[in-house]
Amino acid sequence: MEFAAKGFDGASTRSIAERVDAFQPQINYHFASKEALWEAAVDHLFGMLANAFADLPPLDTAEDPITLGHHVAEALRRFVHFAAAHPELNRIMVHEGTADSDRMRWMADRHVRAWHGNITAAWRSLREAGVAAPLDPDRVYWVIVGASSLPFVNAAEVRALSGDEPTDPSWVDGHADDIVAMLLPGLPTPR
Amino acid sequence: MEFAAKGFDGASTRSIAERVDAFQPQINYHFASKEALWEAAVDHLFGMLANAFADLPPLDTAEDPITLGHHVAEALRRFVHFAAAHPELNRIMVHEGTADSDRMRWMADRHVRAWHGNITAAWRSLREAGVAAPLDPDRVYWVIVGASSLPFVNAAEVRALSGDEPTDPSWVDGHADDIVAMLLPGLPTPR
DNA sequence: GTCTATAATTAGATAGAC
């Protein structure tokens, strides 16, 4: 995706149209503007993210802390796998989150705030139960997202530096295991 | 910095010149091209990063694993503080690392590879000594950089989502403590 | 809806006065 690779300003509607084998003016026919196209792309990516979690129990309904811990562990694994399969979402998020802009506020209010709130609340419960690493609930969202997604956001640099292919299933699984072990060291029988 | 905020393509030499109260053609007078200006900016930022670590002992000279652990802990704290003070570097890195390009390879070969190699090697020693979290040495670089830098790379989104000011010294210190505690749970008397 | 042509704006880079 052009928005993910080059950012909003760097992506040209011509190159976007080329990718789908269309003509540049068709973007302005099907969408009101480049901005509207961007919003549609972000809605689509967050929709796919929600789908990837659709069959999981909500994080605010676990009966006991250990069960919540296992729910969070599974959610973390899902997030790692989603970031590996669809790095575009995290690329767009990290790009738009750098500066205060209308696009950043639109994305934060419409999509990110709910995820951020759920993770923060679940982490508070895990901390009280002593099953989570000693991370402040107000910061853990950024630790999770940063640590989980960076090798996929920067997959090209992973390849250049180590020769590893971070989208290999074994690499992704290993990374998910690492994230869970690091964040939930108190979870019994991790996997 | 314009390159950090908008990426290479999104940053215009006109807006860059405006920021330093200069005229756009002066960029092409003092630098050969926009690309040369970008390289000079990246060199400058990595130079500042190296300066921030200049007084620390090299990570390959520690006599015993516990001492190495404390050296790594201090290096992690330095990195968190640098990312908070100079988020431009990590913004440029995350932006350029997304796609295979000449700029990405230039940056990886000239600057990133040495840091990546040192961290990976130090982590192998820490793992053998049992003082580090169970993260694969081939992946830990991305966990460290992602978890440490994201709240500063996306400081605007942190403000929008939580109202926190991630550049507040107490926030930065707390984040550094979180990172060290998460990555080096086996370190005696952490801090 | 698709596609060509093109308008209006902005981009990086250069020329040349001072």
Next chain:
DNA sequence: GTCTATCTAATTATAGAC
């Protein structure tokens, strides 16, 4: 070195034939 003027190319968006 500084700054104005400008060139060429690329940008988003629109008009209009089909």
